[in-house]
């Protein structure tokens with residue numbers, strides 16, 4: 001199993017002006033050479049103010065930054081075919097997806113956004 005670490009992904013200042021429920025999408029280059037697509041959901045109810053998930057729909061690989069977010073039940077709906085996921089746990093909640101997505105713990109240290117990868 002690959003070792004996990006807290007990884008700094010951006011300056012918190014880069015996210016100033018993001019609205020609650022808005023998704024910020026970006027890629028992370030991993031040491032393995034792979035690229036990880038990540039989505040951050042602005043959620044004032046979270047300690048860090050954010051939730052983080054792997055931004056690839058498990059149904060057919062769509063990026064979900066244009067998907068509909070519901071902060072009351074912490075869900076995101078894929079804009080392509082409508083699969084719904086729990087953004088906190090990654091659990092798939094509705095078809096046509098049948099596989100969960102990854103989610104990541106998130107923290108802010110010295111003004112920098114870090115994900116546990």
Ligand code: FES
Pocket residue numbers: 057058059060061062078079080081082083095096097
């Ligand atoms: S690609 Fe997301 S529901 Fe089909």
